[in-house]
Amino acid sequence: DQQVKQNSPSLSVQEGRISILNCDYTNSMFDYFLWYKKYPAEGPTFLISISSIKDKNEDGRFTVFLNKSAKHLSLHIVPSQPGDSAVYFCAAPWGNQFYFGTGTSLTVIP
Amino acid sequence: NAGVMQNPRHLVRRRGQEARLRCSPMKGHSHVYWYRQLPEEGLKFMVYLQKENIIDESGMPKERFSAEFPKEGPSILRIQQVVRGDSAAYFCASSPPLPGGGYEQYFGPGTRLTVT
Numbered sequence: 001d002q003q004v005k006q007n008s009p010s011l012s013v014q015e016g017r018i019s020i021l022n023c024d025y026t027n028s029m030f031d032y033f034l035w036y037k038k039y040p041a042e043g044p045t046f047l048i049s050i051s052s053i054k055d056k057n058e059d060g061r062f063t064v065f066l067n068k069s070a071k072h073l074s075l076h077i078v079p080s081q082p083g084d085s086a087v088y089f090c091a092a093p094w095g096n097q098f099y100f101g102t103g104t105s106l107t108v109i110p
Numbered sequence: 111n112a113g114v115m116q117n118p119r120h121l122v123r124r125r126g127q128e129a130r131l132r133c134s135p136m137k138g139h140s141h142v143y144w145y146r147q148l149p150e151e152g153l154k155f156m157v158y159l160q161k162e163n164i165i166d167e168s169g170m171p172k173e174r175f176s177a178e179f180p181k182e183g184p185s186i187l188r189i190q191q192v193v194r195g196d197s198a199a200y201f202c203a204s205s206p207p208l209p210g211g212g213y214e215q216y217f218g219p220g221t222r223l224t225v226t
Contacts (some may be wrong), residue, residue, distance in 0.1 A: 004152070036217075043114070043201050043217030044153070089152060096166035097143070097155035098215060 003027050004092050006101035014109050019077040021104045023090035028071065030092040030099075035064060035075050038087045038103070047088070048075070080108045112137065114204050114218035115184075122224045129189040129196070131221045135204030142185040143203040143215060144177060153201060159185060192225045199223075 005024045013019045023033075031052040036044035050057040050064045050073065057064050063076045077084055087105045091098040115134040123129050135142050141160055145153040155169040159179040170177065174192075179185040189196055199222050203215040
């Protein structure tokens with residue numbers, strides 16, 4: 001029962017360009033979403049979040065967009081940097097747990 | 111302020127042995143969560159504990175798996191009679207006792223369990 005889905009397992013982007021990572025969810029009751037970044041052999045680290053009362057949240061190079069009617073959110077990174085190469089997970093808290101997507105591996109090519 | 115600590119980082123067990131994974135939450139955090147990441151999958155919730163209490167174990171397999179968070183010491187995830195399908199990365203997260211639960215979870219580096 002995959003309530004949070006990331007359909008693109010990988011993405012490659014040139015340095016300086018925009019990276020767009022997508023996430024879909026099925027539970028219309030979700031009211032908060034988070035993006036985590038994960039390097040190999042490390043745990044996920046929090047990147048940015050958005051409440052369902054907003055449709056956009058920006059933090060430096062990172063912007064998350066939420067389209068509630070489509071049950072879709074996206075993470076934009078601009079400009080992309082080689083250090084952004086990592087696996088990105090979207091997550092939604094519900095009850096006592098977080099539901100995570102399967103992740104998108106981003107590679108930023110210098 | 112040290113982050114969430116997990117040990118061991120890597121654990122190799124033969125089929126039928128027991129695996130014990132430890133998690134020390136961040137200082138001041140009283141809530142601990144365990145997640146499992148199987149190859150090519152996202153993190154899947156297993157159990158949520160507070161000191162001396164299991165709050166939600168809806169994600170735990172019914173057999174062989176148990177978790178505890180004693181009054182003193184780290185949280186322990188215990189897997190008895192391990193099988194090859196238990197091979198995965200196990201992540202622990204902790205959160206502070208925020209009103210209404212809050213949405214902050216800080217993750218440890220994980221324990222990679224390999225069952226041979």
